[in-house]
Amino acid sequence: MPIHDQSYRRYGGGRAMPGQAWLVIARAGIMTMLRKRAFLGLLLASWVPFLVRAVQIYLAANYPQASLIAPTAETFRQFLAQQDFLVFIMTIYVGAGLIANDRRANALQIYLSKPLMRSEYIAGKAAVLFSFVLFVTLVPALLLLVLQVLFAGSFEFLQKNLFLFPAIIVATLLEALLSTFAMLALSSLSKSSRYVGILYAGIIFFTAAIYGVMVAITGSTRLAWLSLGANLTQVIDVIFRLKPRYATPWPVSLIVILAIVALSISVLERRVRGVEIVT
């Protein structure tokens, strides 16, 4: 005789208001990644440049002999440029399987049979990658700014370069937006995360190669808009009030970036569905 009836019971508790499921998806996605040791290693490695820059700022602030390495506004731009490769790796590691794995396991019909909209599902998945990209770009960059104030013991640098604060935020958000939506769109196209990772890397390297060939042929950098990475570099340079390094007008680069984001959202809108209809 059972000592406890483990039968099905009705539920009488409360329920959350609709519209919060994306938070559940984001939280679950982040926790899933944080449980992977390899990913934790990657996260730690992505903060090594931060430590190097922190030491640089400390030395410059405390030792006059190190004035040569004193931070400037460009230092922060260089730091973000250094993080680009880590962002690339993280985007592939985190993002490639976000939707592809769900498609492989037919999880979309589980998700979309629950009270959540497709946009909530996409928002939840995007939040996972977005958070990690910002964790290796925005967070350390802002911390460096804070450290500069703390080590120098004055607000002089910050007052002279007040634009750095919004510049870091806008630049990192733009980078996170582009990499997140481009990767999510690719992830929605396949059931294999490996294939998606290769495809993403291929697009990045292929567009850069095409641009390199065009530079060799024309001798000009006006076609920098052909390269995904060059567009981002061009716009972020402008955000940091630096001289753009390519001849392509920066608004063109910005339009290309926004067009890629819009195209990615369009792909997601078509691919994230409860059923796949093949006619």
Add this chain to the structure above:
Amino acid sequence: MRWVCEERSDGRAPPEPSWNSGNPKHRISKDLESMEVVSAREPHAAAKTGPVVHLDAVTVIYGANRALKGVSARFEGGAVGLLGPNGAGKSTMLKALLGFIKPSEGRMTVLGLDVAERPMEIRARIGYMPESDAHIPGMNAVSFVAYCGQLAGLPAVDAMQRAHEVLYYVGLGEARYRNIETYSTGMKQRIKLAQALVHDPDLLFLDEPTNGMDPKGRDEMLELIRDLGHNKNVNLILSSHLLPDVEFTCDDVIVMDKGQVVAQGPIAELKGPGGRVFELRIKGNLPAFLDVLRQAGMEATSTDEDVMRVFVPATAGAVDGAANSALPLFALAARHGVQVRHLRPSVPTLEDVFAKAVGHE
């Protein structure tokens, strides 16, 4: 219990029932595209009152293929089987009700809510067990089911508690900490049922729930479904091409074929009390004798080289003064010089209903 056919607004009269028309309470049509069937049966003791699903002239088109052709139906609560061969439109109907597919025509309501206007409220109150393998990768069973509960709006603590309870209920209590990707097919079917139940839905959509299960697992799954529908106050729609599954778990059935509802009603009534079925083996001209039986008002189908299955309506027996007996068969056999080598009484099964409804003679 009664089933009432309503004439549609296009003025087309409902076609005459092709069989079992002796029962005035029973109206079955092979062409319910042109009519709406209203179930006004008394609700099951454990079922909700009021209609749970209502389809009004729903058409779903995939490219050039019309998957649902103007389907109109209205169902009361309880356990309802959605029966039909592969490609009949059963899964399409469920997916349309979930809002996955937008019909090109028609209107649907679930639990009184319009599918087109309030899909989120509907999904909060239904559970869906998909036909194909489906899970969230990288999770163990209890995390997966709790996660599904949270997606459905349950607080994290409640979702986890419900996940444990539901997993025990479906028989996965001991395996709840295993990664789902290591589960057998039968276990994956159970976990799909668990995720559909975790948020305590008012209505369950079960799409081929016994697919790929071994006989023992299948029996256990059917027991679970029967228990849910009959003892746990959960309305359910069971989509299946397996007649015994529907017959065991459901009280009502809707038979679909080629995108249309071809028969529906309480199973007991569809099987019909007004006649008997016999399995018959003869020596003689089988096709000619089949014709003789049909001309005598009986439903006769050849099932093997010399075996036939014959439905003798009560009226046919009454003509010879012995309702529900085999006497008319013997009389016809003697009259046409056919030897009856074997005769075994049988009961009408849902298979007979199904074969008749989809026109498989």
